[in-house]
Amino acid sequence: MHLSLILIILGIAWGVRFYNGGAAIDWADRWRLTLGKFLLPPLLLLTTTLAVLCMGTQGQMLGRSVGWIGYSLAIGFLAAACMSAVWLAIQGWRSIQQIQTFPQIQTNRGAARVLSTSTLFAGQVGFWEPELVVSQGLLSRLNPAQLDAVLTHEQAHHYYRDTFWFFWLGWVRHLTPWLPQTRFLWQELLLLRELRADRWAAQSVEPLLLAESLLLVVQLPLTNTESYCAAFGSAEPLDRLTERIEALLAPPPQLSRTASPWWLLLSLLPLLTLAFHT
Amino acid sequence: MSPLPDPRPKQLSLGPLEAEILDIVWNLGSATVKDIHDRILADPERELAYTSVTTVLRRLTQKGWLACDKQDRAFQWRPLISRADAQILQAHDQLQRFLRVGNPDIVAAFADHLDRASIDQLEAIAQRLKAARQASEES
Numbered sequence: 467m468h469l470s471l472i473l474i475i476l477g478i479a480w481g482v483r484f485y486n487g488g489a490a491i492d493w494a495d496r497w498r499l500t501l502g503k504f505l506l507p508p509l510l511l512l513t514t515t516l517a518v519l520c521m522g523t524q525g526q527m528l529g530r531s532v533g534w535i536g537y538s539l540a541i542g543f544l545a546a547a548c549m550s551a552v553w554l555a556i557q558g559w560r561s562i563q564q565i566q567t568f569p570q571i572q573t574n575r576g577a578a579r580v581l582s583t584s585t586l587f588a589g590q591v592g593f594w595e596p597e598l599v600v601s602q603g604l605l606s607r608l609n610p611a612q613l614d615a616v617l618t619h620e621q622a623h624h625y626y627r628d629t630f631w632f633f634w635l636g637w638v639r640h641l642t643p644w645l646p647q648t649r650f651l652w653q654e655l656l657l658l659r660e661l662r663a664d665r666w667a668a669q670s671v672e673p674l675l676l677a678e679s680l681l682l683v684v685q686l687p688l689t690n691t692e693s694y695c696a697a698f699g700s701a702e703p704l705d706r707l708t709e710r711i712e713a714l715l716a717p718p719p720q721l722s723r724t725a726s727p728w729w730l731l732l733s734l735l736p737l738l739t740l741a742f743h744t
Numbered sequence: 745m746s747p748l749p750d751p752r753p754k755q756l757s758l759g760p761l762e763a764e765i766l767d768i769v770w771n772l773g774s775a776t777v778k779d780i781h782d783r784i785l786a787d788p789e790r791e792l793a794y795t796s797v798t799t800v801l802r803r804l805t806q807k808g809w810l811a812c813d814k815q816d817r818a819f820q821w822r823p824l825i826s827r828a829d830a831q832i833l834q835a836h837d838q839l840q841r842f843l844r845v846g847n848p849d850i851v852a853a854f855a856d857h858l859d860r861a862s863i864d865q866l867e868a869i870a871q872r873l874k875a876a877r878q879a880s881e882e883s
Binding site: 554555557558559560561562564581582583584585586587588589590591592593596601603616619620623628629630632633635636637639653656657659663674677678680681683684685706707708710711715 | 831832835836838839842845846847848849850851852853854855858859860861865866869870872873876877880
């Protein structure tokens with residue numbers, strides 16, 4: 467019965483990934499839909515395997531005996547999930563250790579670590595309290611106004627704790643690359659994250675200046691390659707930059723608060739099966 | 745993102761003598777072993793065997809930095825990558841080494857490879873922004 471339960475949840479997970487929720491109108495709709503499709507299937511699998519682990523290999527469920535195949539699969543999945551989380555956390559810790567060796571400077575937008583390279587780079591690195599890292603090239607090539615625009619964008623990542631939340635989302639991605647559309651949804655989430663940071667920054671700096679700074683940074687030979695960030699190969703669509711620029715040039719939308727993700731509670735439903743186990 | 749310069753060396757890291765000899769080849773445009781040897785020994789405090797220069801030149805060729813042509817029974821070495829391109833590649837490599845160390849998911853960068861665009865797209869965006877800037881200054 468454990469195996470049947472896992473297969474049913476896998477079927478639902480596939481269904482969620484292919485669910486077409488209609489055209490999202492604004493950023494909040496798009497975020498909700500993308501996050502739901504990305505997150506719900508893996509969470510359903512996690513709670514199902516947890517439920518199976520709690521039930522063990524003895525007893526019956528809905529009149530059918532539970533077996534060891536499903537139980538072994540559940541243990542394997544949970545062990546992989548734990549090991550993956552620990553591995554990614556260690557990797558993250560290594561990133562932080564590395565940036566702490568960089569010299570620190572004060573900018574208009576707070577302290578920053580300086581990466582000694584002529585390439586243009588700015589990024590928040592860390593978990594809940596990330597540190598700003600900027601390259602020497604960025605400091606020397608951008609004028610003060612452009613630099614301020616870039617750093618304000620980075621401040622938005624700190625404000626929304628993007629590095630922390632994307633650490634966990636990244637863990638989910640590493641755990642379920644075999645689920646359909648994982649790559650597409652991950653890239654969509656990254657785009658929505660950048661659109662939100664651009665929009666937040668555009669409240670205090672001129673959006674056109676931010677767009678010009680973005681173009682300047684992007685025009686220089688590759689700041690980053692696929693080995694970094696959404697490491698999923700090189701077949702990404704070439705329209706993300708255009709979308710960011712278009713969003714910055716468009717009239718500013720209302721910054722509506724994202725509705726609380728109540729639907730995440732749906733991922734707890736597999737735990738109800740514990741009631742049917744005797 | 746604009747593409748990286750092409751061709752790229754197979755191996756980017758260079759030892760001190762390799763870097764020095766590559767620098768001489770860049771300065772001369774193309775050079776024979778003798779040209780390079782003479783340049784180095786122009787400093788009276790330096791000592792370097794002729795064969796060492798040949799060895800380093802071969803190593804630079806294997807790494808993809810130089811090409812060797814035979815002209816009038818003399819081997820002529822020329823750079824495959826310009827100094828400017830080498831600087832871009834080395835700067836890019838420094839960034840990659842930093843990013844490779846840890847978990848990329850805890851990095852929220854201002855722009856990354858997902859923001860890459862074709863040259864045509866970049867030009868169209870540049871025109872659009874230029875027009876928007878002019879319009880904002882006129883109003």
